[in-house]
Amino acid sequence: MKVGVFDSGVGGLSVLKSLLEARLFESIVYYGDTARVPYGTKDKQTIIRFSLQALEFFTSHRVDMLVVACNTASAYALDSLSHEAPFPVIGVITPGVLATQNKLSSKDASILVIATKATIASNLYAAKLQENGFYNVKSLATGLFVPFVEEGIYDGKPMQALLEYYFKGFESPNALILGCTHFPLIAPALSAYFGKDTILIHSGEAIVEYIQNTYHLSTHHILHSLEFFASDDVDALKHTAKLWLGNLYMP
Amino acid sequence: MKVGVFDSGVGGLSVLKSLLEARLFESIVYYGDTARVPYGTKDKQTIIRFSLQALEFFTSHRVDMLVVACNTASAYALDSLSHEAPFPVIGVITPGVLATQNKLSSKDASILVIATKATIASNLYAAKLQENGFYNVKSLATGLFVPFVEEGIYDGKPMQALLEYYFKGFESPNALILGCTHFPLIAPALSAYFGKDTILIHSGEAIVEYIQNTYHLSTHHILHSLEFFASDDVDALKHTAKLWLGNLYMP
Numbered sequence: 001m002k003v004g005v006f007d008s009g010v011g012g013l014s015v016l017k018s019l020l021e022a023r024l025f026e027s028i029v030y031y032g033d034t035a036r037v038p039y040g041t042k043d044k045q046t047i048i049r050f051s052l053q054a055l056e057f058f059t060s061h062r063v064d065m066l067v068v069a070c071n072t073a074s075a076y077a078l079d080s081l082s083h084e085a086p087f088p089v090i091g092v093i094t095p096g097v098l099a100t101q102n103k104l105s106s107k108d109a110s111i112l113v114i115a116t117k118a119t120i121a122s123n124l125y126a127a128k129l130q131e132n133g134f135y136n137v138k139s140l141a142t143g144l145f146v147p148f149v150e151e152g153i154y155d156g157k158p159m160q161a162l163l164e165y166y167f168k169g170f171e172s173p174n175a176l177i178l179g180c181t182h183f184p185l186i187a188p189a190l191s192a193y194f195g196k197d198t199i200l201i202h203s204g205e206a207i208v209e210y211i212q213n214t215y216h217l218s219t220h221h222i223l224h225s226l227e228f229f230a231s232d233d234v235d236a237l238k239h240t241a242k243l244w245l246g247n248l249y250m251p
Numbered sequence: 252m253k254v255g256v257f258d259s260g261v262g263g264l265s266v267l268k269s270l271l272e273a274r275l276f277e278s279i280v281y282y283g284d285t286a287r288v289p290y291g292t293k294d295k296q297t298i299i300r301f302s303l304q305a306l307e308f309f310t311s312h313r314v315d316m317l318v319v320a321c322n323t324a325s326a327y328a329l330d331s332l333s334h335e336a337p338f339p340v341i342g343v344i345t346p347g348v349l350a351t352q353n354k355l356s357s358k359d360a361s362i363l364v365i366a367t368k369a370t371i372a373s374n375l376y377a378a379k380l381q382e383n384g385f386y387n388v389k390s391l392a393t394g395l396f397v398p399f400v401e402e403g404i405y406d407g408k409p410m411q412a413l414l415e416y417y418f419k420g421f422e423s424p425n426a427l428i429l430g431c432t433h434f435p436l437i438a439p440a441l442s443a444y445f446g447k448d449t450i451l452i453h454s455g456e457a458i459v460e461y462i463q464n465t466y467h468l469s470t471h472h473i474l475h476s477l478e479f480f481a482s483d484d485v486d487a488l489k490h491t492a493k494l495w496l497g498n499l500y501m502p
Contacts, residue, residue: 034293035287042484046483144398146398160412165404232293233296
């Protein structure tokens with residue numbers, strides 16, 4: 001089975017890593033719209049337009065399924081993509097909500113959603129959590145973590161100052177939803193800030209669980225092909241892929 | 252005379268502000284490629300491609316001159332733009348170098364150039380400064396100031412931490428070239444960090460001086476038309492324009 005992984009840039013590599021670890025697919029095509037990244041600061045119509053252009057790419061590559069790794073594209077373009085695509089399209093938001101539900105023992109649990117400005121403005125995480133009975137939900141746009149991760153700043157004083165800037169006044173939640181594919185890279189800093197009792201919800205792990213439960217795919221496939229494409233310089237994407245994926249990288 | 256002002260996003264508004272204050276033109280068309288901002292982290296070929304697409308826009312708007320406010324586009328695309336355009340195209344780098352030269356009394360003066368990763372990688376500022384006899388030049392990519400400014404963070408603890416992150420170990424230079432249109436917005440923080448003896452070089456002021464000297468335009472024109480266009484939501488650009496331009500804004 002051939003899956004496409006779509007992201008606005010390199011962030012979706014954290015989702016790709018989970019898919020590779022789970023060995024759900026024989027063939028994977030990753031496309032990052034790195035020439036136009038980030039999406040999270042941009043308008044809804046722009047995000048939909050860019051996502052539909054990416055769909056043409058995946059259609060021409062004859063994928064059997066498309067994973068939208070980007071939370072912002074999942075928030076705004078999933079309906080349009082599902083409507084146009086001749087294959088299933090899976091976003092990260094519903095899987096993230098289900099994973100949160102599975103990991104919390106009480107509906108009274110406190111949940112903090114962090115994501116880009118656009119994803120938070122969509123209110124989709126909070127709305128879906130409420131549909132599932134969770135009302136103790138706060139949402140916060142923490143978009144500056146994205147360029148920090150892109151610059152390779154995962155900790156140290158600037159990261160500490162940014163954590164305090166965003167989270168001062170917030171109590172440690174029972175669950176923290178990492179509503180942006182860049183955020184797993186700063187999971188250690190977030191855990192250190194909020195403490196070990198806060199459960200972190202990671203889009204990659206959530207989507208693997210969701211695909212397994214929904215499509216009953218086995219998890220012992222041998223990967224035959226892993227291809228990378230980008231709208232900006234693809235070598236820069238491959239360079240980051242090597243760093244993020246480690247020995248899971250296959251050129 | 253009708254001038255086009257091209258920027259990757261909202262940063263060029265700081266250059267537009269200088270042009271408005273100088274009253275050099277009767278008509279101004281601003282175009283921000285806000286759907287694809289930032290340019291400063293992207294590949295040379297991508298920057299050239301996007302800039303040539305912007306040129307089509309300005310050609311169709313029949314401008315008499317084009318100001319490339321974006322340092323990154325100036326660094327990589329100016330030759331391509333000048334080659335294709337039926338009107339003069341002026342970037343910010345040569346004007347910035349000339350303004351630096353005019354403000355420094357000695358060729359031994361120390362100069363620090365700060366800009367995006369792409370602009371610094373082009374090495375254009377340093378090379379042109381050397382052509383003009385300045386050899387005590389350091390260059391530093393400080394790209395994270397861009398999303399900080401876009402988020403409206405101009406000072407406070409995260410800005411202080413970022414200043415220290417970038418500039419720890421750097422002595423205060425005689426001149427600091429603000430090689431990115433976003434940086435004039437954090438001029439007070441930069442001045443506070445380096446001290447009052449460091450002269451800040453601002454692309455907007457530099458380009459006004461350059462246009463006056465090169466084209467001998469008078470400075471008492473009445474503005475008849477100021478139009479804003481964007482590849483993302485234009486209302487977001489206009490909103491920022493109102494904030495940055497104050498009473499110079501004309502809808």
